[in-house]
Amino acid sequence: MVDDAELHIDKLAYAVALLEGAKRIHSSAPGEVISRIGIPFYLLIGFSIENGLKALLQFQGQHQRDVQRSHDLAGLLAITEGLRERLWPGAAKDVEHLSRYHKEYWFRYPESAATADVFKAESACMMVDHLLAHIAHLMATEKSSAI
Incomplete structure (x- = not known):
């Protein structure tokens, strides 16, 4: 049982595993347009981002339901402490764009699907990495500064 x-x-490990799954989908169709792999790829990308952000928020003491x-x-992303400032220019906007x-x-x-304006798979993987x-x-x- 985990403490x-x-x-x-x-x-966070789960977020990384989800990203790795998205990368495997992308590598299975090199050069394909995003519309060919977009549904499973962006499902995993979204949940990778979500789990990563929630890991940080949980670490920072944000345990609200x-x-x-x-x-x-x-x-x-907006309620994390210190993350947005560390990201490369445009990365926060990319996360915000995918949020909807x-x-x-x-x-x-x-029944919720429509045509989404998303990034190329390579760009999405680099941003989530x-x-x-x-x-x-x-x-x-x-953690080390708290010790």
């Missing part, structure tokens, strides 16, 4: 104090680590149940990527599609389940249920790396770095530096 509650370490749940954020499992959540509404935070843990939220699928609003923009809202989750994720929050409204565009890639999760066919960058985001998760900074989340891990924040968690590591905040």
